[in-house]
Amino acid sequence: MDARKALLIDAYRCFNGRDVEGLLSMMTDDVEWPDLPGGRVLRGKDEIREYWQGQFAVSDPQAVPTDFEPGATDDEIVAVVEHEVRGLGGEVLADQYELRHRYWFRDGLVRRMVVQ
Template sequence: MDARKALLIDAYRCFNGRDVEGLLSMMTDDVEWPDVPNQDVLRSKNEIREYWRGQFAVSDPQAVPTDFEPGRGEDDLVAVVEHEVRDLSGGVLVQRRETRHRYFFRDGLVRRMVVE
């Protein structure tokens, strides 16, 4: 679990620093990622790249892992995350709240993420 936990801590650091390419390097080529606002699943790094670029152009989301919980199987891990979204001038769009992100791994990389 330690290597996966370290990878996710780095991933959240990249997310909060808007390092999209750094984030994508931590994912498999066939990654699946949730598009929560549109209730859809993104199925490639290119789709995720465009999703995040669009999101970061209009908002300032921040996500900080506060804990990690074992998954249901050997290939998953749950990150407990404090999440908040502000507009670009600092106004709160989504109040700080706790969320759970379940990650599935393959070959040391993120294969899929689900928001619970």
């Protein structure tokens, strides 16, 4: 779990720093990622890149992992995350705590994420 935890800590740093390409380098080419506002699953790095670029153009989301839990299988880990979304002017748009992001891995890279 240590290598996956370290990868996710780096991924959250990249997310909060808006390093989209750094984030995508931590994922498999066929990665699946949730688009919660759109109610769909994004597939592949190109869809995720477009999603994040759009998200970052209109808001300033921050996600900070506070804990990691083992998943139900060996290729799975759950990140407990404090999540806040601000507008580009700094106003709080959404403030949520104790979100759980469940990740699955393949060959040391993220292959899927869901929000619980």
